[in-house]
Amino acid sequence: MRVLLRHPERREIEIAGRRRVGELLAELGLQPEAYLVIRGNRLLTRDAQLEETDTIEVRPVVSGGAR
Amino acid sequence: MRCTKCRGQEACLEVRRHNAAFCEACFLEFFRDQVARAIERHKMFRRDEPVLVAVSGGKDSLALWDVLLDLGYDATGFYIGLGIPGYSEPSREKCEAFAAQRGARLIVTDLESEYGLGIAATAQRTMRTPCSACGLSKRYLFNKVAQEHGFRVVATGHNLDDEAATLFGNVLRWQTGYLGRQAPVLAEEDGFIRKVKPLYRLAEREMAAYCVLRGIDYIVDECPMSKGAKSLLFKDVLNQLEAVSPGTKQSFLFGFLEKAQPLFEEHEEVELRPCGQCGQPTTAELCAFCRLRAEVAQPKRRRGRGGKAARAPRDGTPEPATAASALPLVSPES
Numbered sequence: 001m002r003v004l005l006r007h008p009e010r011r012e013i014e015i016a017g018r019r020r021v022g023e024l025l026a027e028l029g030l031q032p033e034a035y036l037v038i039r040g041n042r043l044l045t046r047d048a049q050l051e052e053t054d055t056i057e058v059r060p061v062v063s064g065g066a067r
Numbered sequence: 068m069r070c071t072k073c074r075g076q077e078a079c080l081e082v083r084r085h086n087a088a089f090c091e092a093c094f095l096e097f098f099r100d101q102v103a104r105a106i107e108r109h110k111m112f113r114r115d116e117p118v119l120v121a122v123s124g125g126k127d128s129l130a131l132w133d134v135l136l137d138l139g140y141d142a143t144g145f146y147i148g149l150g151i152p153g154y155s156e157p158s159r160e161k162c163e164a165f166a167a168q169r170g171a172r173l174i175v176t177d178l179e180s181e182y183g184l185g186i187a188a189t190a191q192r193t194m195r196t197p198c199s200a201c202g203l204s205k206r207y208l209f210n211k212v213a214q215e216h217g218f219r220v221v222a223t224g225h226n227l228d229d230e231a232a233t234l235f236g237n238v239l240r241w242q243t244g245y246l247g248r249q250a251p252v253l254a255e256e257d258g259f260i261r262k263v264k265p266l267y268r269l270a271e272r273e274m275a276a277y278c279v280l281r282g283i284d285y286i287v288d289e290c291p292m293s294k295g296a297k298s299l300l301f302k303d304v305l306n307q308l309e310a311v312s313p314g315t316k317q318s319f320l321f322g323f324l325e326k327a328q329p330l331f332e333e334h335e336e337v338e339l340r341p342c343g344q345c346g347q348p349t350t351a352e353l354c355a356f357c358r359l360r361a362e363v364a365q366p367k368r369r370r371g372r373g374g375k376a377a378r379a380p381r382d383g384t385p386e387p388a389t390a391a392s393a394l395p396l397v398s399p400e401s
Binding site: 006035041043045046059061 | 287
């Protein structure tokens with residue numbers, strides 16, 4: 001699956017295999033309170049299943065300073 | 068997971084501190100309800116009272132503007148061009164696009180062209196850090212422009228995470244003056260108009276979710292001049308606590324407002340007078356904004372960030388951090 005990340009800078013990574021949103025965030029070391037996971041124009045909860053063919057955005061929501 | 072409210076639709080967002088997961092429709096209803104509750108509980112403004120909404124192009128201020136319009140309030144946006152290369156231009160465009168889309172009124176002020184105080188240039192030519200100059204200028208202009216256009220209340224997009232982080236920073240250093248002035252409403256007094264924070268009950272993640280669901284295009288990237296700001300550290304720490312114990316941020320902030328904030332309120336009489344130059348309220352001959360303008364007009368050699376800055380008179384401007392301080396001061400109004 002393609003994962004668009006935004007910090008520390010905008011980048012895309014490829015991750016093999018299916019997994020749930022919560023598992024992905026844990027693997028990436030990201031706090032669930034600090035991110036939204038978006039597929040297309042839909043928000044995903046932590047139990048949502050991500051497929052190998054998906055393209056998703058992991059969007060930081062915390063503002064108040066550049067990292 | 069299913070929506071815990073209507074039990075019909077697929078949930079799109081969990082709000083763990085409320086033991087809830089909402090579908091899109093129920094989340095939007097929850098969001099509006101939390102804002103309405105904040106406005107009513109704290110008597111922020113009446114239905115017939117025009118509100119000036121400070122907007123930056125970010126998720127919080129655009130969400131605020133959107134929900135106030137949705138709730139039927141007369142909400143005008145106010146954008147300040149800060150003169151930050153690569154950031155101010157797209158930020159302003161987001162506000163203009165939103166205003167056009169909603170048929171809402173937007174007032175725009177430019178710090179550099181109107182006051183000679185673009186943040187990037189000001190930071191280079193004075194002893195103030197960019198964040199300090201920015202905060203000072205925004206607070207000054209919110210007040211001045213609101214008065215010029217006949218508004219009696221300014222609303223800002225501070226959310227639960229912002230307020231909890233500010234509180235946290237001020238408690239760590241026991242900034243009792245700031246603690247006494249952190250509240251969802253700052254009443255009108257002595258030339259300062261009323262300032263309100265209608266989003267204070269909602270978490271940052273819920274702001275972003277609201278914008279995504281409402282199709283609001285906001286600027287996601289952070290201000291490039293704000294690298295290393297301590298507010299991010301405070302937010303990270305609080306989010307770690309929140310992950311382990313959902314509701315921590317809310318109980319910290321709401322508990323403070325209910326039980327502790329009144330204990331820090333100061334009732335000393337402060338003598339305010341009109342600034343000799345612009346007429347805005349200040350304790351000194353000239354207000355901090357006019358002094359900053361004068362300083363920029365006559366650039367001095369920077370002493371570097373290790374030097375101790377002169378103490379600024381009390382006119383709502385926080386003192387800049389000194390080398391001796393481990394953490395910067397966090398004004399509840401910044």
